[in-house]
Amino acid sequence: MNETIIQxxxxxxxxxxxKANEVLAVSGVSVGIRHGDFAVxxxxxxxxxxxxxxxxxxxxxxxxxxxxxxxxxxxxxxERFLTDIRRTTYGFIxxxxxxxxxxxxxxxxxxxxxxxDVDLPKLKKKAEGLLEGIGMMKRRDFPVQGLSGGEQQRTAxxxxxINDPEIVLADEPTAHLDTxxxxxxMAIMKDLWEKGKxxxxxxxxxxxxxxxYAALVVEMRDGAVRNVTRK
Amino acid sequence: xxKSLVFGLFVLGCVLFLAALGATSHVRVSHFLAVSRDxxxxxxxxxxxxxxxxxxxxxxxNPSQADIFSAFQDYPGSIEHFPSGSVTPPPDFTSLGAAMKxxxx
Amino acid sequence: xxxxxxxxxxxxxxxxxxxxxxxxxxIVLVFTLIVFITGSIxxxxxxxxxxxxxxxxxxxxxxxxxxxAGRQELIPVDRAKEISALPGVSGVEPRYWGxxxxxxxxxxxxxxxxxxxxxxxxxLLQGRLPGPEEKGVAAVGRxxxxxxxxxxxxxxxxxxxxxxxxxxxVVGIFESDSELLTADLIVLxxxxxxxxxxxxxxxxxxxxxxxxxETEAPVxxxxxxxxxxxxxxxxxxxxxxxxxxxxxxxxxxxxxxFAGALVAFIILAWDKATGLSAEEKKEIGILKAxxxxxxxxxxxxxxxxxxxxxxxxxxxIILAYVHVYFFGASVFAPALKGWSVIYPDFRLAPFxxxxxxxxxxxxxxxxxxxxxxxxxxKAAITDPDxxxxx
Numbered sequence: 001m002n003e004t005i006i007q008x009x010x011x012x013x014x015x016x017x018x019k020a021n022e023v024l025a026v027s028g029v030s031v032g033i034r035h036g037d038f039a040v041x042x043x044x045x046x047x048x049x050x051x052x053x054x055x056x057x058x059x060x061x062x063x064x065x066x067x068x069x070x071x072x073x074x075x076x077x078x079e080r081f082l083t084d085i086r087r088t089t090y091g092f093i094x095x096x097x098x099x100x101x102x103x104x105x106x107x108x109x110x111x112x113x114x115x116x117d118v119d120l121p122k123l124k125k126k127a128e129g130l131l132e133g134i135g136m137m138k139r140r141d142f143p144v145q146g147l148s149g150g151e152q153q154r155t156a157x158x159x160x161x162i163n164d165p166e167i168v169l170a171d172e173p174t175a176h177l178d179t180x181x182x183x184x185x186m187a188i189m190k191d192l193w194e195k196g197k198x199x200x201x202x203x204x205x206x207x208x209x210x211x212x213y214a215a216l217v218v219e220m221r222d223g224a225v226r227n228v229t230r231k
Numbered sequence: 232x233x234k235s236l237v238f239g240l241f242v243l244g245c246v247l248f249l250a251a252l253g254a255t256s257h258v259r260v261s262h263f264l265a266v267s268r269d270x271x272x273x274x275x276x277x278x279x280x281x282x283x284x285x286x287x288x289x290x291x292x293n294p295s296q297a298d299i300f301s302a303f304q305d306y307p308g309s310i311e312h313f314p315s316g317s318v319t320p321p322p323d324f325t326s327l328g329a330a331m332k333x334x335x336x
Numbered sequence: 337x338x339x340x341x342x343x344x345x346x347x348x349x350x351x352x353x354x355x356x357x358x359x360x361x362x363i364v365l366v367f368t369l370i371v372f373i374t375g376s377i378x379x380x381x382x383x384x385x386x387x388x389x390x391x392x393x394x395x396x397x398x399x400x401x402x403x404x405a406g407r408q409e410l411i412p413v414d415r416a417k418e419i420s421a422l423p424g425v426s427g428v429e430p431r432y433w434g435x436x437x438x439x440x441x442x443x444x445x446x447x448x449x450x451x452x453x454x455x456x457x458x459x460l461l462q463g464r465l466p467g468p469e470e471k472g473v474a475a476v477g478r479x480x481x482x483x484x485x486x487x488x489x490x491x492x493x494x495x496x497x498x499x500x501x502x503x504x505x506v507v508g509i510f511e512s513d514s515e516l517l518t519a520d521l522i523v524l525x526x527x528x529x530x531x532x533x534x535x536x537x538x539x540x541x542x543x544x545x546x547x548x549x550e551t552e553a554p555v556x557x558x559x560x561x562x563x564x565x566x567x568x569x570x571x572x573x574x575x576x577x578x579x580x581x582x583x584x585x586x587x588x589x590x591x592x593x594f595a596g597a598l599v600a601f602i603i604l605a606w607d608k609a610t611g612l613s614a615e616e617k618k619e620i621g622i623l624k625a626x627x628x629x630x631x632x633x634x635x636x637x638x639x640x641x642x643x644x645x646x647x648x649x650x651x652x653i654i655l656a657y658v659h660v661y662f663f664g665a666s667v668f669a670p671a672l673k674g675w676s677v678i679y680p681d682f683r684l685a686p687f688x689x690x691x692x693x694x695x696x697x698x699x700x701x702x703x704x705x706x707x708x709x710x711x712x713x714k715a716a717i718t719d720p721d722x723x724x725x726x
Contacts, residue, residue: 233343233347234346234347234350234351234354235343235344235346235347235350236343237350238346238350238643241647242646242647242650245647245650245651245654246650248654249650249653249654249657252654252657252658252686253688255686256657256661256686256687256688259661259685259686260685260686260687262685263387263390263685264390264685266459266460266513266514267387267390267391269454269458269459269460269513269514270390270391270394270460270513270514270516270517271390271391271393271394272394272454272455272458272460273394273454273458273460273461273510273514273517273518274391274392274393274394274395274517275394275395276451276452276453276454276455276465277448277450277451277521277523278395278396278429278431278451278544279395279448279517280392280395280396280399280570280572280575281392281575282387282388282391282392282516282517282579283446283477283479283515283516283517283518283519283520283521284516286435286443286444286445286446286520289435289437289444292435292444292446292520293446294578294579294582295570295574295575295578295579296399296401296408296542296570
């Protein structure tokens with residue numbers, strides 16, 4: 001299980017290219033992530049971590065350079081295929097959680113698979129199983145806007161896992177949590193990692209990158225890679 | 232029950248209700264058609280030309296017939312035809328084949 | 337995609353709409369009202385037109401009136417002979433009729449000379465019509481009977497143009513099914529009409545001409561006009577067309593009155609549908625980020641438009657039907673029929689034009705769906721990352 005799952009090559013991303021507010025967010029990044037890696041993108045805010053994570057997660061396309069996922073170049077695939085990859089391969093946990101307001105915890109968790117051929121009762125059972133696993137079952141029918149930050153994040157985690165993703169991506173997951181909750185979060189991530197998932201986290205929190213199982217730490221600054229440590 | 236099913240049933244119910252209305256409409260129209268034979272008999276026997284919609288003024292009773300009378304007759308407050316009942320000129324109906332071609336005109 | 341996934345997306349859409357119950361039910365309510373108003377007017381004017389057409393099918397093909405100084409005058413009866421000699425004319429009969437203003441009930445009646453009896457088995461007349469030469473009897477319409485509280489066997493008293501009272505025994509009353517035609521009629525014998533209006537001898541109100549072939553009526557009208565330049569022929573076709581135009585004009589008037597409400601709704605729908613709120617934009621971004629395809633989002637928006645507009649359309653059209661055909665269009669009939677002392681009291685026959693309903697549906701449902709989908713299109717095709725990093 002040590003072959004490369006994601007490989008980036010001279011990955012560069014400009015926002016608003018050619019306009020006055022042009023920003024170079026990621027510049028010439030070449031990184032390889034292996035199956036079952038626990039990878040951390042480390043760096044201060046504005047260093048390009050989130051953009052890097054977006055690129056890896058097929059949420060946006062690079063301006064130049066390439067990304068290969070399991071040997072397949074996905075950087076220039078049409079939108080439809082990228083969506084398909086997002087749906088089948090990735091689970092994304094956003095910094096702001098991005099839950100749909102006004103809907104219950106359970107509905108939010110079920111959300112990613114609505115437009116598929118899935119049977120709703122089965123999907124519901126699966127979502128309940130995931131909520132059970134992270135101790136959110138008692139909040140099942142709560143509207144998400146009434147939850148605490150930690151509970152919202154757990155909902156977001158359950159939602160990211162509903163499609164059995166191979167790769168779990170998390171953007172600044174501990175930014176809104178206190179130390180105890182951050183440790184809880186890392187325990188969940190560790191658990192996933194131990195089950196064989198590839199975990200990629202962008203963070204500047206020591207709780208995230210200073211631990212024994214963070215096998216790959218990519219340190220970024222000003223859109224470029226400063227340092228790559230592999231344990 | 233899932234919500235899409237509820238919505239589907241609602242639409243189906245409305246459509247069925249409309250269909251039922253359509254059926255009653257059919258019954259009532261055929262009743263009217265039966266009555267309309269007798270109505271046609273009255274029209275033909277009495278040589279009537281107009282529908283009795285409104286007789287608030289004499290000239291509104293038989294809109295199709297030229298009249299001896301003018302507006303402001305029984306109810307000077309009646310403003311309906313003042314100063315003109317029309318806003319635009321009447322359309323050209325010659326295509327209906329009802330045009331009168333009069334020699335010398 | 338299979339049926340199941342479409343149903344799932346619809347489920348989600350309904351769930352999503354229910355989050356803003358107040359707003360969305362409000363839109364459905366206003367939308368239903370608009371369809372109800374438009375549908376009522378369409379039903380009403382269409383039924384009126386169809387009934388008018390059927391009722392007037394038996395009226396004379398051609399009426400010849402004499403004009404004098406631009407006003408209608410009585411026409412000499414002997415002109416009938418000359419007109420009936422024209423080729424294609426099968427008969428000419430003088431009509432004696434006029435209006436009578438009843439000071440007592442402040443209503444206008446139509447006085448008409450009888451010219452024969454109804455065919456046997458006509459169920460719309462209780463009793464009988466006066467004979468053409470009969471004196472002192474009358475048949476009256478339901479409206480007159482109600483206004484003057486009379487029944488068969490009572491007497492109705494009218495004041496003649498000479499100023500003397502004339503009494504008539506009521507021998508017939510028209511049934512209420514015929515009110516659209518007979519509400520204000522008083523049918524008398526010809527001598528009574530002549531005496532009541534003090535018409536000069538050998539003069540009639542106008543002449544009713546029957547022709548062998550209706551397509552030739554305009555030609556005959558032209559001949560009459562050139563033989564008697566002071567006459568004005570009126571064709572049945574023109575009469576029917578007049579009714580078409582009158583109802584078109586009246587329903588247009590009502591629609592104009594409601595145009596304000598219509599415009600307000602269009603602005604509301606436009607604003608709601610096109611101005612995608614920041615929240616909705618964000619939601620679309622989230623859905624895309626977690627794996628919804630652009631087409632799934634468009635489908636969701638399609639369902640959203642369909643759920644609101646189809647529900648409103650169906651409810652509106654049902655309400656309009658019930659309103660017009662079960663409650664006699666109590667809301668709009670006054671505006672469409674106009675004010676009057678003697679109201680014909682009738683139930684409209686529910687003639688339905690499927691083409692009109694289809695048009696109404698096309699004009700309400702499709703634009704609404706389009707205005708829901710189009711603005712979300714742009715949000716749906718942008719990279720989710722732009723919305724999500726927000």
